[in-house]
Amino acid sequence: MDIIDSHAHLDHLDNLEDALDAAYQAGVSAIMAPGVDLTANQKLLEIKKRIIAPKIYVGLGIHPGDIKTAEIDQTIDFIQQNIEEALAIGEIGLDFWYKWVRKDKEKKDEQRNVFQRQLEIAREHDLPVIIHSRGCWQECFDTTKTLGITKAVFHWYSGPVDVLDKILAAGYFVSATPSLACSPQAQDAIRHAPIEQTLIETDSPVYYKTEDGEGGFKSQPKDVLKTLSLYAGLKGMDSEKAVDILNNNARRLFGIV
Numbered sequence: 001m002d003i004i005d006s007h008a009h010l011d012h013l014d015n016l017e018d019a020l021d022a023a024y025q026a027g028v029s030a031i032m033a034p035g036v037d038l039t040a041n042q043k044l045l046e047i048k049k050r051i052i053a054p055k056i057y058v059g060l061g062i063h064p065g066d067i068k069t070a071e072i073d074q075t076i077d078f079i080q081q082n083i084e085e086a087l088a089i090g091e092i093g094l095d096f097w098y099k100w101v102r103k104d105k106e107k108k109d110e111q112r113n114v115f116q117r118q119l120e121i122a123r124e125h126d127l128p129v130i131i132h133s134r135g136c137w138q139e140c141f142d143t144t145k146t147l148g149i150t151k152a153v154f155h156w157y158s159g160p161v162d163v164l165d166k167i168l169a170a171g172y173f174v175s176a177t178p179s180l181a182c183s184p185q186a187q188d189a190i191r192h193a194p195i196e197q198t199l200i201e202t203d204s205p206v207y208y209k210t211e212d213g214e215g216g217f218k219s220q221p222k223d224v225l226k227t228l229s230l231y232a233g234l235k236g237m238d239s240e241k242a243v244d245i246l247n248n249n250a251r252r253l254f255g256i257v
């Protein structure tokens with residue numbers, strides 16, 4: 001099987017070489033690795049250069065949860081200087097999930113500003129964006145649409161269905177993670193979204209609970225096979241058929257040839 005993990009934080013993985021070997025053995029042919037801060041972006045470009053299989057593609061970005069105020073300008077400069085190396089701008093977005101953030105207007109405005117600056121870079125270079133929208137789905141959608149972005153994935157979408165409908169109507173994608181095993185919100189979204197606008201991923205090394213709710217595991221790119229099997233199960237589709245379409249979606253969005 002040839003399968004693409006459309007979102008894995010390779011710079012955060014322990015034993016990266018082993019994880020990539022295991023992924024390749026399992027059939028993972030390509031991985032999109034989004035950056036979250038300056039160090040991650042730098043590491044990912046080095047990993048992309050060094051690793052031959054699976055094929056590594058990189059997104060450059062500042063994650064809303066990883067903003068270091070003193071580093072913002074330097075990171076934006078780094079992204080612009082290395083833009084030719086990136087197939088996407090990401091992981092970017094807003095995260096107003098925690099109460100302490102919701103109460104902090106300055107933090108929220110800083111997130112908004114960093115998000116917008118990066119959307120502008122994506123638009124200028126006609127690059128797709130990888131969006132983190134937890135707890136802030138409507139505003140993330142509005143900002144993305146208003147800034148004229150045409151290619152986006154709302155990664156691990158688990159928000160309300162009315163916002164999802166707008167995301168789909170705008171031609172954007174959503175992605176599924178191994179959270180499909182036990183998150184009713186993720187299940188509802190993925191059930192609702194057509195396969196033509198869906199990607200699969202792992203968000204490695206995120207820790208997921210297993211279906212029985214008792215166990216769990218720290219994910220690696222090979223676990224995109226779990227996402228695929230959960231996805232196929234949820235959609236009542238054959239995995240082989242589903243994976244062809246899902247891989248094509250990733251290739252189409254990121255311009256992978």
Ligand SMILES: [Zn+2]
Pocket residue numbers: 007009091203
């Ligand atoms: Zn992520």
